[in-house]
Amino acid sequence: MLTNAMPATEDDKYHISADSVNADERIKVLNHFDSFGIFDRWGNIQQQGKMVHGIYHEGTRFINQLVLLINNEKPLLLSSTIKENNDILSVDLTNPFLQRCNIPENSVHISRSQFMRNNAYYEKITCIHFGEQNCSFELSLLFDGDFNDIFEIRGVKRKVNKPPVSTHHTASTLAIQYHGLDDIPREAQISFTGTLPSGISSNRATFNISLVPQQRVEIQYAIFFKSGADARPPLSFEEAELSIQQEFGKISKLFTAITTSNEQFNHWLTRSKSDLLSLLSQTTYGMYPYAGVPWYNTAFGRDGIITAMETLWAAPEISRDVLWFLANKQAGALIPEKDAEPGKILHETRLGEMANTGEIPFKEYYGTIDATPLFIMLAGMYYERTGDRNFIRLLWPHIKAALIWINDYGDIDGDGFVEYKNKAENGLANQGWKDSFDSVMYADGELAEAPIALCEVQGYVYAAKSYAAKLANMMGEPDLSVILFVEADQLKQRFNEQFWDEELQCYVLALDAQKRPCRVVSSNAGHCLFTRIAHTDKAAKLAKTLLHKNSFAGWGIRTLSAAEKRYNPMSYHNGSIWPHDNALIAYGFSLYDLNSEASIIMQAVFEASLYIDLQRMPELYCGFERRAQEGPTAYPVACSPQAWSVAVVFMLLQSCFKIEINAIRKTVYLNQPQLPAYLGEVTVMHLMLNGEPCSFRLSLHAGDVMLHLLQKPSDWELLIRK
Incomplete structure (x- = not known):
């Protein structure tokens, strides 16, 4: 963006x-x-x-x-x-x-x-x-x-x-x-x-x-x-x-039906589903969630992947179509004016006059550092969710090409970290999800020197190689599997050594061209939990930092801490609050059993929705501190609806349920699920497991979450750990 x-x-x-x-x-x-x-x-x-x-x-x-x-x-x-x-x-x-x-x-x-x-x-x-x-x-x-x-x-x-x-x-x-x-x-x-x-x-x-x-x-x-x-x-x-x-009836069947005992939350679910369906566009390669209206009503690689991740447990077909679309748009040649390199995944595509004439470079543009590892990560997550071997076989050459890109092109200086430096004359200077020109800085506020290795990107690469290692084993390539597991382990070790800052109690935002750390507290660090690259002993420390009043504004975690020199609650990436960013962080908290911390984010975003027109979660809102009896301050040109924003409710529920669906083992696992007081009961109907429905109800009794199984496939297990 x-x-x-x-x-x-x-x-x-x-x-x-x-x-x-x-x-x-x-x-x-x-x-x-x-x-x-x-x-x-x-x-x-x-x-x-x-x-x-x-x-x-x-x-x-x-x-x-x-x-x-x-x-x-x-x-x-x-x-x-x-x-x-x-x-x-x-x-x-x-x-x-x-x-x-x-x-x-x-x-x-x-x-x-x-x-x-x-x-x-x-x-x-x-x-x-x-x-x-x-x-x-x-x-x-x-x-x-x-x-x-x-x-x-x-x-x-x-x-x-x-x-x-x-x-x-x-x-x-x-x-x-x-x-x-x-x-x-x-x-x-x-x-x-x-x-x-x-x-x-x-x-x-x-x-x-x-x-x-x-x-x-x-x-x-x-x-x-x-x-x-x-x-x-x-x-x-x-x-x-x-x-x-x-059309609505046909594509709404993509989604698991979810209802709760809270009518306001139900309205948020209904609005979010309707908004997301309105952004699902039919392409030659299936449905693709366009990023957002008005500025981004087109296919974006990163946005589509993260939207698919947010909805994967409840609507896996979206992930399949996103993967297939991006596989067919994968770069096959080195084209500097497009920031394209073999194996790289698309950043965005445009159809207007200025793209067609070359006045802007975005007709098919590849200036993103993270879409490629995220693509592999989504493929691995999709396989775990569905067990769809035939599709992974179709996708496997594209996954391998993306892995080659990570090592041959993503790691510019061969230090084991993935960096970016734009090549296209009119391309984006910053190529992570915060792609404003001023979004990567040192503690003194000066902008960082490229090539830049972002903290969250290393997490995406770690997750990509971890998932790809499992897929390689399934595809009959054990040697590649071993190599990928080793590379992932080495990356995790080196990352925690070089990116963790004990004084900040946070992963630094990035390393610059000379490997100098950008010692600022940003929401990027929270993605390191979502990808599981963070060492366990650092997770609770990081959560405490991100939920400190400098970062947590009451409506969510800010993109940049209020203690930083470039902090501005009205900026696009340096102090605003992005719902999708918060959903990824909340899910990351849940993966490290930081359940109460995940609930804090879910409640903040839900309560923000109550003040927003139609309960339509926008692309972002301003990062001002929460004021009593007032809603969040709107950002003037935020997209609404925005795909990865309206999809956050599904990932926030996933972080609350702590639901893991593994089609390879045929298990649905609820690992110490949490229900906040405002959601006394949640019913999940027709959660599709290899084409067969599973339905259950979670209810809160005296602080304990009770599971009521309504139906499931005979060869699947539904397990709960309290």
């Missing part, structure tokens, strides 16, 4: 400008696959400079104006909401005083039902007259499109002159067209069905409405997004409406 802490500099050229979002507006977001829309509460899209409002497809804003007017006035807002399944924006409006026919305000109910499908936006407008006399009014829809690339809206300055946008219309259609600098024609085709407009001009469709009391009229239209030679036939309004529930 990219930062926006200060005005853009050459070092910070991909920052997201804070004024790209109007903080006073409560936006409504609809998304589906490669398309998403950002609306105001009226269901409108207003032209406001470079504001992010609009309808986007494949990285381009096709529509930057969509405004409903009644007699050229803005209707009065009654309410608006995103429905529970995250599919439809429902807006209730009414009329102001209609002078033309002397109709008082609140006489005509105007409802808008808006939704997205992958290459189209659909809307149904219904008007019902509740007044006592006939009325007539003009209903207008204003449209416009600018075809700006998402990076333009983020604030990246372009040095080219864009071609003009043109419009064409018929009696029932309006087309907004643009032929890009990448030689791709793009078009937003607006088509009306049923009640047709009384007139259409270059940017306006007008309807002359006459209603008697209790009469209703419906207007339906769709905006189809055409890009290049895309020949997909658009769905009709009725087909698109029907497909919503069909």
Whole structure:
């Protein structure tokens, strides 16, 4: 992800400008696959400079104006909401005083039902007259499109002159067209069905409405997004409406059903599941969780992998598809301008004009140090969860290529640690998950010198080699298995010797080019528990450091301790709080039997969700200390929904249950599960084990967790240790 802490500099050229979002507006977001829309509460899209409002497809804003007017006035807002399944924006409006026919305000109910499908936006407008006399009014829809690339809206300055946008219309259609600098024609085709407009001009469709009391009229239209030679036939309004529930029902079966005795927690689960399903995009290689709306509505390697890890116990098919997508995008050659090297796993891919023309390097970009070991780690975790040998056999050449990359390219100076230094001229300077230009520093606040070896990356490599060693044994390569086990053990020993700082009671953030430690307390260190690279004697010390008031703000663990020179609670990576970061740390705590510490994080994140609109966990929020009777402070341009954020509830529950599913041994093991007082009972239904359901209930009685087995496959064991 990219930062926006200060005005853009050459070092910070991909920052997201804070004024790209109007903080006073409560936006409504609809998304589906490669398309998403950002609306105001009226269901409108207003032209406001470079504001992010609009309808986007494949990285381009096709529509930057969509405004409903009644007699050229803005209707009065009654309410608006995103429905529970995250599919439809429902807006209730009414009329102001209609002078033309002397109709008082609140006489005509105007409802808008808006939704997205992958290459189209659909809307149904219904008007019902509740007044006592006939009325007539003009209903207008204003449209416009600018075809700006998402990076333009983020604030990246372009040095080219864009071609003009043109419009064409018929009696029932309006087309907004643009032929890009990448030689791709793009078009937003607006088509009306049923009640047709009384007139259409270059940017306006007008309807002359006459209603008697209790009469209703419906207007339906769709905006189809055409890009290049895309020949997909658009769905009709009725087909698109029907497909919503069909699709939701199909993919919702991916998830284990979880309910609790706490209705607020249940709502968080439902919202999180709905948000995650809305981000699951169908690709050639299966479903992939796009990172987040609006800035990252595309495939990111690291984000997809961590989202898959968070949901693995409850929805393993997501992990399978993530692995297969990334395997097929794995770099096969050395391409410096893409930061690509043989065996390396993708960082991100983009489809917009600026990526196609090379103005930004992200069409297929590999500038990430951690996606490759995380890929191997996920493969090992997936095999343990599912026992899917056939899939691992397909994946094995890709896993081996990734292992070769770690040793041949990841370890730049041959010291046994994996480092990064970007090669692409326009690439990312920092290539860990905190990829802001200023996210890696020394204790005095100066920025670290590359190549940089991040602490959490060494943990990912350790876990990758440990899992790969087991897979190699299964694949009939015992010699490779031994080598990998030895390399993992050696890395763990050297890591704990060189990265642990006894004075800080924490692993240092990184080692620089001269192997000087970046002696700062950061959340990165918590990932060393998640990967189990930390020695047991250091785990409790690290947990105490991370839960100290300098790091733990009450809503979660900050990315950077408040005691550090670069601490800023409003920064992207130097003091903010990231839900996914906290979920990984909580799970790490649970792996070292730090159960109460894991519960502290889970409670903090859950309570934060109660203050956040829709209980939709955003990409991040500010790291200010928790204040009584106030929620967390929002970060101005955080993505929401964001895949690895909405998925945290599943990993937090996993850290609470301490559930381990091992398909090789056919066991479900609950190792001293914990239930907080606010979750007196949790029911898990249809946890799929090799295609057969397992269901159980955990309940809290006098401080003890009781297990009630409801069903399981006959050849599996469900074990609990109290």
